[in-house]
Amino acid sequence: MKSTTRGTLAALLTGVAAAAGAAAAATPAAAARAVPVPVPLQGVEQSLHMELPKLGGEVPLPIPGAPEGPRYVEGRLLPERALPQLPVGAGTPGLDMRTPVPHLLGDDFDHLALDAPASDLRALGPGLNLDAPLTPPNPDNFGLPEPKLPQAGVITPVLQAVPGADLGLGSGL
Secondary structure, three states, rough: OOOHHHHHHHHHHHHHHHHHHHHHHHHHHHHHHHEEEEEHHHHHHHOOOOOOOOEEEEEOOOOOOOOOOOOOOOOOOOOOEEOOOOOEEEEEEEEEEEOOOOOOOOOOOEEEEEEEOOOOEEOOOOEEEEEEEEEOEHHOOOOOEEOOOEEEEEEEEEEEEEEOOOEEEOOOO
């Protein structure tokens, strides 16, 4: 085997290995649906000498989807959904909070907790539906189209989510 062939083969294998390594490294970041956001209050607790709430949250990452293409309908010159709706999948922000309560409801209740986890959110952007001011060719009119009123419509956006939360009292922090 010539040295140029060996060099080309080595460069090709190196490129394939680098691409495979980059794809393997990028997979966990692409798979994340939300980014945790801790709120550090330990320094404030130590400086004020008091117990503060424990806070944390999640910020969702929007993931755009592939829009459905236009649909051709018989009897129309322009396809339906001239401007298709763009689907976006994400989530609602999450919150986890625990705050101390000074025994207001008895000795067994030391904290108030709110847990509102991030939930899935599905959205479709607005779309546009148009039709030309002409009909399709009419065989009764020697194959010529006839005029008609133009049509335009806005496809409304869609937002779907099922958020939930849990509020409770308990002992300990």
